Amino acid sequence: MQKNRLGSSDFLISPIGLGTWAIAGTGWEYSWGAQDDEDSLGALEYAVERGVNWIDTAAVYGLGHAEQLVGQLLRRVPASRRPLVFTKGSLVWDPVTKAISHSLAPQSLLAEVEASLRRLQVETIDLYQIHWPAFPADGSSEGIESALSALATAREQGKIRAIGVSNFDVAQLQRAQAVTEIVSLQPPYSALMRDIEKDVLPFCEEVAMGVLAYSTLQSGLLSGSMTRERIAQLPDDDWRKARSADFQEPRLSANLALVEVLAGIGERHGVSAAAVAIAWVLRKPVVTGAIVGARRPGQVDGLIAGAQLRLSAEEIDEIQPFLPLGMGTNVPGAA
Numbered sequence: 160m161q162k163n164r165l166g167s168s169d170f171l172i173s174p175i176g177l178g179t180w181a182i183a184g185t186g187w188e189y190s191w192g193a194q195d196d197e198d199s200l201g202a203l204e205y206a207v208e209r210g211v212n213w214i215d216t217a218a219v220y221g222l223g224h225a226e227q228l229v230g231q232l233l234r235r236v237p238a239s240r241r242p243l244v245f246t247k248g249s250l251v252w253d254p255v256t257k258a259i260s261h262s263l264a265p266q267s268l269l270a271e272v273e274a275s276l277r278r279l280q281v282e283t284i285d286l287y288q289i290h291w292p293a294f295p296a297d298g299s300s301e302g303i304e305s306a307l308s309a310l311a312t313a314r315e316q317g318k319i320r321a322i323g324v325s326n327f328d329v330a331q332l333q334r335a336q337a338v339t340e341i342v343s344l345q346p347p348y349s350a351l352m353r354d355i356e357k358d359v360l361p362f363c364e365e366v367a368m369g370v371l372a373y374s375t376l377q378s379g380l381l382s383g384s385m386t387r388e389r390i391a392q393l394p395d396d397d398w399r400k401a402r403s404a405d406f407q408e409p410r411l412s413a414n415l416a417l418v419e420v421l422a423g424i425g426e427r428h429g430v431s432a433a434a435v436a437i438a439w440v441l442r443k444p445v446v447t448g449a450i451v452g453a454r455r456p457g458q459v460d461g462l463i464a465g466a467q468l469r470l471s472a473e474e475i476d477e478i479q480p481f482l483p484l485g486m487g488t489n490v491p492g493a494a
Contacts, residue, residue: 160173160174160175160210160211160463160466160467161173161174161466162212163447163448164369164447165286165321165342165343165369165371165447165448166341166342166343166367166368166369166447167340167342167367167368167369168286168320168321168342168343168369170213170243170285170286170321170342171212172212172213172243172447172448173210173211173212173213173448173466174441174448174449174466175211175437175441175448175449175450175451175462175463175465175466176211176212176213176214176215176245176371176448176449176450176451177202177203177206177211177213177214177215177450177451177452177453177459178214178215178216178373178450178451178452179199179203179214179215179216179217179220179225179228179229179452180217180220180225180452181194181379181452181454182194182198182199182202182203182225182228182452182454183220183221183224183225184196184221184224184225185396186221186222186257186396187219187221187222187252187257187259188257188258188259189219189259190221190396190397191397191399191454192393192394192396192397193394194454196228198454198455198456199228199454200228200231200232200235201455201456202453202454202455202456202458202459203228203229203232203453204232204235204236204456205456205459206453206459206463207232207236207240207242208240209459209460209463210463211242211459211463212240212242212243213242213243213244213245213285213448214229214232214242214243214244214245215245215246215345215371215373215450216229216244216245216246216247217246217247217248217250217290218246218247218248218250218251218271218274218275218278218290219247219250219251219252219259219290222252222257223274223278226246226275226278226279227278229244229246229279230278230279230280230281233279233280233281234280243285243286244279244281244284244285244286245284245285245286245287245288245323245371246275246279246284246286246287246288247287247288247289247290247325247345248268248271248272248275248287248288248289248290249261249262249263249268249271249289249290249291249294249306250290250291250294251267251271260294261291261293261294261298263289263292263300263301263302263303263305263306264302264305264306265305265306265308265309266309268289268306268309268310269309269312269313272284272287272310272313272318272319273318275287276318282317282318283317283318283319283320284318284319284320285319285320285321286319286320286321286322286323286342286343287310287313287319287321287322287323288322288323288324288325288343288345289303289306289307289310289323289324289325289327290325290326291325291326292324292326292327292328292331296326300331303331303334303335303338304334304337304338307322307335307338307339307341308338308339310322310339311338311339314339321340321342321343322339322340322341322342323341323342323343323344323345323369323371324341324343324344324345325344325345325346325373326345326346326347327344327346328358328359329358329359329362332344332359332362332363332368336366341368342368342369343368343369343370343371343447344359344363344368344369344370344371345370345371345372345373345450346359346370346372346373347372347373347374348370348372348373348374348375348440348446349372349374349375349376349377349381349436349440350377350381350417350421350436350439350440350478350482351377351380351381351405351414351417351482351483352374352377353482360443360445360446363445364444364445369447369448370445370446370447370448371447371448371449371450372440372446372448372449372450373450374450375436375437375440375449375450375451376433376436376437376451376452377405377414377436378399378403378405378406379399379452380399380405380406380414380418381414381417381418381421381432381433381436382431382432382433382436383418383421383422383425383431383432383433384433385418386415387411387415390406390411410483413481413483414483416481417478417481417482418432420477420478420481421435421436421439421478422435424470424474424477424478428468430461430464430465430468431461431464433451433461433462433465434461434462434464434465434468435465435468435470436465437449437451437462437465437466437468438465438466438468438469438470439470439475439478441465441466442469442470442475449465449466451465
């Protein structure tokens with residue numbers, strides 16, 4: 160696969176990276192339900208074999224479990240194919256109740272860096288990102304400056320190579336840049352969630368900041384394999400079933416109509432609706448990479464096809480009428 164430089168860093172990354180939210184397992188607030196660890200490791204390992212050279216994870220995914228899986232992956236793949244590891248902090252949890260809360264306190268964030276290093280079993284994290292500037296998303300974002308100063312210290316100590324942020328708006332990005340070098344932003348971006356097109360993407364383009372889009376398949380809804388019947392059968396501990404408005408009416412019918420259009424375009428190219436949805440996100444040069452999730456090795460090839468597909472202007476116009484009028488919103492904590 161081609162490689163794109165991530166912002167001002169020296170990272171050359173594949174157009175897609177594998178995310179680990181969906182494979183984090185059960186027993187936490189934003190679980191996707193039960194998941195077999197060997198299936199997860201198989202998917203990660205096969206993606207690396209196919210040329211995906213970065214893995215995105217976070218401390219809170221599975222309350223540490225996703226990072227542990229990535230650590231196992233790093234021991235299984237040859238050093239020559241070792242993927243870059245991007246992780247995130249600021250969402251912490253109570254070890255007894257498992258309740259998730261948010262902290263930008265420097266000591267808390269530095270403790271998270273140390274815990275991530277242990278779970279990943281590495282001496283240096285390639286990209287460390289602040290997961291949320293505020294939690295919930297409409298809460299106070301006080302503490303951004305002190306948090307980033309702490310991460311800058313961790314970078315000077317060699318514990319992280321580069322600093323990124325996630326879910327920041329333009330004003331928050333400007334505050335972050337005033338403190339230290341920010342190489343990338345990780346925002347939600349899909350055909351159903353386009354808020355960042357208004358001002359965030361233009362800002363990132365202007366300052367040459369890398370963009371790592373997440374939820375490109377809208378938590379699987381745009382994959383082409385999600386039907387009403389399958390949604391109804393999702394386990395009760397799958398957060399999408401009860402907490403995502405996109406998986407419920409009145410949005411669901413319109414969303415599935417969009418998926419039909421994506422699938423039709425994909426059929427002409429011999430690829431899935433998922434590949435078309437990924438290609439739609441990557442159509443903008445400002446998007447450095449798209450995060451996708453695979454729960455089994457057999458899903459990987461269909462996702463990689465999205466990095467190789469180039470949509471024509473006519474195909475983009477074909478999709479346009481089926482995009483929601485509203486730009487879409489995201490669920491706090493889902494990243």
